[in-house]
Amino acid sequence: MERNDDAARTVFAQWLRDRLEERGYDLGVRGGGQTKFAEDSGIGRATISRMLRGTQGSTDTRTLELLATALRIPLVEVLVQAGVLTPNELAAVQAPNPGTRQLTPEEAADELGITDEHARRMFISMVRTLQQPPGADPDRATGS
Structure with a gap:
């Protein structure tokens, strides 16, 4: 996504650094926090390092999902902090305008031209997850 320009990556890097430090990960030169978080999250240490330096903006939803879970x-x-969604886009997905016909996730994928089966399944699952109210069971959206 184009939203992950240098400024957005820097903001995301600081946000991530703050979250990790709040949870006790020592991100100092010899603190071992990056390695520990990599182990805890299942995200590669190099990816975490790039995100914390602001040299990689992550729009890979699987990585962001691992990050959220950890x-x-x-x-x-x-997703909002990483610049994948704007707050306005999130609000529109969670509470569409009344009186307008809401597209199904499948129709939205068609409209966006998402034809790759894997990408299509990920997109549909992500939309269903985003449509849930905060605190809802995410497994209900995916049918797991």
Whole structure:
């Protein structure tokens, strides 16, 4: 996504650094916090290092999902912080304008031209997750 320009990556890097330090990860030169978080989250240490330096903005939803799970933060918050969604886009997905016909996730995928089966399944699952009210069971959205 184009939203992950240098400024956005820097903001995301600081946000991530703050969340990790709040949870006790020592991100000092010899603190071992990056390695420990990599182990705890299942995200590669190099990826975490790049995100913390602001040299990689992550729009890979699987990585962001692992990040949200490890930090015990709602995925939607991570998606907004990472620049995948704007707050306005999130609000529109969660509470569409009354009186307008809401597209199904499948129709939205069609409209966006998402034809790759894997990408399509991920997109549909992500939309269903985002449509849930905060605190809802995420497994209900995916049918797991």
